[in-house]
Amino acid sequence: MxxxxxxxxxxxxxxxxxxxxxxxxxxxxxxxxxxxxxxxxxxxxxxxxxxxxxxxxxxxxxxxxxxxxxxxxxxxxxxxxxxxxxxxxxxxxxxxxxxxxxxxxxxxxxxxxxxxxxxxNYNTEQVQFKTWNGAAVEYQKNTVTTEAGSIELTKNEILILRELIGQKNKIVTREALIKSLWDDERFVSDNTLTVNVNRLRKKLDELSLGQYIETKVGQGYIAVEEAQPL
Incomplete structure (x- = not known):
């Protein structure tokens, strides 16, 4: 941010x-x-x-x-x-x-x-890799990988996840997510955002990560990051 x-x-x-x-x-x-x-x-x-x-x-x-x-x-x-x-x-x-x-x-x-x-140069591919709750999130490959396996996300799904992880443990409003996707030359309606978030969460469930995308009714979403043991 x-x-x-x-x-x-x-x-x-x-x-x-x-x-x-x-x-x-x-x-x-x-x-x-x-x-x-x-x-x-x-x-x-x-x-x-x-x-x-x-x-x-x-x-x-x-x-x-x-x-x-x-x-x-x-x-x-x-x-x-x-x-x-x-x-x-x-x-x-x-x-x-x-x-x-x-x-x-x-x-x-x-x-x-x-x-x-x-x-x-924030719109380039400088940030290509993030770790989140023990998972490796590769933005350029659209993948999330853990010891349990790997999933591939759509372009919109990885953009949503990137925005949420970028502000982990903070509420990201629906408006901010829609505008973020729109700024990337994709028009996303409120209903489309809901569908994409649900699909993202369902795919993350395959790696037991879906629970970490929380919905805040009337506000937006949070990518929860649990404290990792030292």
Missing amino acids: FKLLLVEDDATLYQEIKERLTGWSYEVFGVTDFSNVMQDFTDVKPDLVIIDIQLPKFDGFHWCRMIRSHSNVPILFLSSRDHPSDMVMSMQLGADDFVQKPFHFDVLIAKIQAILRRVY
């Missing part, structure tokens, strides 16, 4: 953006003290900073300079001002992109995904 630091002093806008981004499975943190944004930056260690230009105490440009003096973490600027000089300044300071308010959320999420994809 990517961690995002949202430096936005408009409480209503901050909450709206946070809720929408959380639905896309991002972990969003705010600022506790606008006179010391660097403290929150140090504490959170974000993968991406989204920062407004107009802020209390010091503007976004100031904090961009401060962040750039310590880190190359990607920075996305938000601004209600329409001066071309703002965009030029943000790029000169090392920002990765710029979104002008008011904006459509789809534009914001597209820019966030593009930055994360470019910087962290």
Whole structure:
């Protein structure tokens, strides 16, 4: 799960953006003290900073300079001002992109995904193998293997399992799962998601793993990871 630091002093806008981004499975943190944004930056260690230009105490440009003096973490600027000089300044300071308010959320999420994809290469095949409850999950082969044998999953099933394992022991909402699959260029309806999860669980039952995919009624699903003995 990517961690995002949202430096936005408009409480209503901050909450709206946070809720929408959380639905896309991002972990969003705010600022506790606008006179010391660097403290929150140090504490959170974000993968991406989204920062407004107009802020209390010091503007976004100031904090961009401060962040750039310590880190190359990607920075996305938000601004209600329409001066071309703002965009030029943000790029000169090392920002990765710029979104002008008011904006459509789809534009914001597209820019966030593009930055994360470019910087962290998360959409490639870097992560190919995970262990989960003693099983070897190979994402590129679509297989789950234990001492009891091996099963092969469909593309959607392995994508669902990957999303759940990536946030093991945490609830992954149905909306987040659907959007995750949709973002991978597959349209998945709510009913299709249910069918795929049920099929996934049934296949995992062959390896006595189906019990570890738990349904949270009205919320989503959890991939439970039991503590392994030392």
